[in-house]
Amino acid sequence: MSDELANPNTWQYVCYSLPVIIPLSVFMFNKCCSNKYNTLKSKVVLITGASSGLGETLAHEFYSHGCALILTGRNPTELERVKSDLLSRNDVKNVNKPCTLVLDLIDQSTIEVVSQKVLGVFGRVDILINNAGISYRGRADATTAEVDYKVMLVNYFGQVALTKALLPSMIHHKSGHIVAISSVQGKIAVPFRSAYTASKHALQAFFDTLRAEISHHKVKVTVVSPGYIQTNLSLNALTGSGSKYGIMDESTMAGYSAEYVAQQIVEAVVDDEQEVIIAPLYARLAIGLRYIWPRLYFWIMKYRANRYTSQKM
């Protein structure tokens, strides 16, 4: 008799708790079993400038999600180092061995040939990360035309040529994702960075145009605009005369870690973001200010330029 009473009671409790149990188990199942990064598994990812800094860190990030990597840069020794670092990671199981290819983006005539080699490796490129870049420090009026061309060749024409060389294959496969690593300086111009900021503005404009033109082919475009990142970018920057700047800027050193930025970029790719700004609040405000109140923005930039000039930048 007491058992007969207990049974319906137990069932009642179970019924009442179902509205809690069902969503909770769905939530737990989602957390454990459906990882959005699983879509990256065995995707072929080409990274330019993979020999150091953000490109190298991006290689580790994509590799850890099971991607098949093609790493490019000018320096074969550094590319091999990155490759062996990846292969020696025992926290990651990835059956796809990374491949390295030398590609100098200044040498426009080789881009087409290298692209054919790239397509030969895994038969396609799913994600192209246009990351290679070179920075610049100097006064516009004291900068040689050669430096202006060089920065533009690496940061703009090189990316554009590589993208155009790989695009037909993406269109043919009706899938693909092109990522352009621009900069906050692709959105706002700051003094003593004329060639760099111009190249990044150009990059933004080109890829905004391309995004619209190729969307019906199911090829996606993400433009990434980071603030300062802790890399050797300023050490490798060119001066107005074309020599190496060779100084680690304080702003660069105080920037985001390359790991943080790389994680944000991979997430933006997985989430199909069309554009992402990875920068602190002051940089975001400056971007807004440039459009909402240009007079104030220009005043601040003049102030900044004069302050630097008095310090003999």
Ligand SMILES: NC(=O)c1ccc[n+]([C@@H]2O[C@H](COP(=O)([O-])OP(=O)(O)OC[C@H]3O[C@@H](n4cnc5c(N)ncnc54)[C@H](OP(=O)(O)O)[C@@H]3O)[C@@H](O)[C@H]2O)c1
């Ligand atoms: N660090 C920052 O504060 C910051 C902020 C915003 C945006 N970014 C952007 O992030 C990207 C990566 O830069 P990073 O900060 O990682 O600097 P980095 O450590 O100097 O890396 C630059 C990469 O570009 C490659 N590269 C340079 N010239 C090249 C050329 N002619 N052809 C092919 N590859 C070339 C270099 O490889 P090789 O020497 O082997 O060629 C290197 O791997 C750049 O596009 C940069 O503009 C950086």
Ligand SMILES: *[C@@H]1O[C@H](CO)[C@@H](O)[C@H](O)[C@H]1NC(C)=O
């Ligand atoms: C910067 O360059 C030095 C010397 O070439 C190298 O040891 C270091 O790993 C580089 N840093 C990054 C973040 O690429």
